[in-house]
Amino acid sequence: MFVRKTSATMDFSKNMLIHNNQKLYRCEVCEKIFRRSGNFKAHMLIHTKEKPHQCDVCEKRFRQSQNLKTHMIIHTKEKPHRCDICEKKFAYRQVLKTHMLTHTNEKPHRCDICEKKFRVLGELKKHMLIHTKQKPYRCDVCEKRFSQIGSCKTHMLTHTNEKSHRCDVCEKRFRRREHLKKHMIIHTKKKPHRCDICEKRFAHIGVLKRHMLTHTNEKPHRCDVCEKRFTRSESLKIHLLIHTNEKPHRCDLCEKRFSQLGNLKLHMLVHTKEKRFRCDICGKRFGRGAALKYHKMIHTNEKPHQCVVCEKRFRQIASVKTHMLTHTNEKPHQCVVCEKRFCQLASVKTHMLTHTNEKPHQCVVCEKRFCQLASVKTHMLTHTNEKPHQCVVCEKRFRTLGNLKNHMLTHTNEKPHQCDVCEKRFGLLARLKTHMLTHTNEKPHRCVVCVKKFSQLGNLKRHMMTHTNEKPHRCVVCEKDSANLGI
The missing domain is CATH 3.30.160.60 (Classic Zinc Finger)
Known part of the structure; x- marks a missing residue:
């Protein structure tokens, strides 16, 4: 049974330790209390920003030796944990446990506000920021704020223009590992996700989920201005720019502005005259995959x-x-x-x-x-x-x-x-x-x-x-x- 620790139960636990005369370790910075000196020392590194454990391969640094061990699996590419149902392999035991929930369809973590359920506690915590509207992570360059640290880190790469993840097949580079993984499906041509209604297959689970809405005709996202409804939150965000007349994306060559980054990228093909997509039948070339x-x-x-x-x-x-x-x-x-x-x-x-x-x-x-x-x-x-x-x-x-x-x-x-x-x-x-x-x-x-x-x-x-x-x-x-x- 899953039991959530409330602030009241945590305070009670602390009081019991005091009565039992057990030695406690208190952080002088944030006043958090620890039972074990090891946990206390590891916690202090958060405040001092020390990362004493270094990877010999890529020189990335970590606060804890266990995190370094976990990281090393990236280099060794070991996947010792296997799912007994679908035989998929994983590098980490915790990832396997989360994966197992996809077979049982269990979602043990529930949001108290909107009752949406999640498989992982971390996903619930991220989701809660939508309700609290908290954006604790800030970009040091442009001061834009984010609800997730991952989003902030990815955003930071737009300032440095760094694309550290490279495709070994076509050498295209990406800012995020997830984007590289999605891109690799183009080369493997795998479409593991299938619609149970029309049997159409998809490369990505997210695309399948969006496709399912075409069968249910569900449009959960509504514009507060004109009440138009959309199947995707991204489509609603783009639509809202019509009302605000915002065009945040600008062409550096002709200074024409666009509401969507995708439209700017398509526009750039006018200047570069690049036509990457070729018809196998007649040899005609196109700037866009959709046009082909x-x-x-x-x-x-x-x-x-x-x-x-x-x-x-x-x-x-x-x-x-x-x-x-x-x-x-x-x-x-x-x-x-x-x-x-x-x-x-x-x-x-x-x-x-x-x-x-x-x-x-x-x-x-x-x-x-x-x-x-x-x-x-x-x-x-x-x-x-x-x-x-x-x-x-x-x-x-x-x-x-x-x-x-x-x-x-x-x-x-x-x-x-x-x-x-x-x-x-x-x-x-x-x-x-x-x-x-x-x-x-x-x-x-x-x-x-x-x-x-x-x-x-x-x-x-x-x-x-x-x-x-x-x-x-x-x-x-x-x-x-x-x-x-x-x-």
Whole structure:
């Protein structure tokens, strides 16, 4: 039976020792009392900060000889203690005892405040700091405070930039041993943790625990500002930065700021142009592992995420969420200049460039500038004359997937877009929008030379040639030049 020592029982024990006339050793610094002189001497080293026992291999120092003996196992790599159930081996008996609780699922240590249970007393003590909000450990450099000494030590390495743990396979370095252990699973490709519901396997127990929440749909972490809920505490912390508008991570090269360290690391790839991840099938390289993962789905034609309304399938869960807005007709993102609304935040950012007239992306061949990087990539195909997207019916090729999809409507004779006024149907949404101008008599495109107005941008472009006297189209029969392709 587990009995917790309270301050009352400890005081009683001390009094009994006094009555029994037993010699006691009292620390003059903190007034703690000891029965044995050995324990008293070991305790005093905490105050004097002496560490008389030194490791001959790495020169690390310890207060007690027993701690040195325990440390030496790291160098000898001995694991004399074995679990009788799963045969896993351990260096220390106490670690084996803790491990055994994973088989019995025992958690003997309970928090009196929130009733959460723990296998190890040390974990309970760490947990209690959440309730007391104590942060007893302080960084000597920036004075940031921590609830755990381990966290403080790890933080200190950010100032020294020390990464003492190295992977023997790829030589990547880490600040913490735990991070190196997690990294090693990449090389061994072991996934020892399995979900009992869907049998999906994971390399780390923490990832399995997060995955389990997808089955229970549990979101235990709530934002106090907007009441949005999250499955992970880390996600809540990142979300809170939206409300505070904090961006603590800064790029040293361009001074752009980010709310998350991960986003800063991804941004740095823009400067270094590093693409570590390569597709085994087509050889294309990517800066992010996630980008490679989604790219591979193009080859396998995998679309694991499905819309519950129309059953359309997507490669990414984010794409499903964006698609769902087409059913709800939600447009949560608004332009601050013209108040036009959009489904996606990225669309607002792109739209804003029309107001500022910014075109940050330039073609390296003809120096033509574009608002979006994707537009540059599509434009480059005009120089290479590439048409990577092919129609499976007539084998006609197209530069963009969007153009191929539009073309496919000519084979299916689909016209999904209908005019609300005259009920005329169109294959393309753009054609419907242009048609609607005939009802409203709008002519939004104006010539800057003669102020003549047009309902379509294409008509304005053709009209502009009358001012510049351009005639780019030549007849193959009589070689006469014309401003219009049809003439």
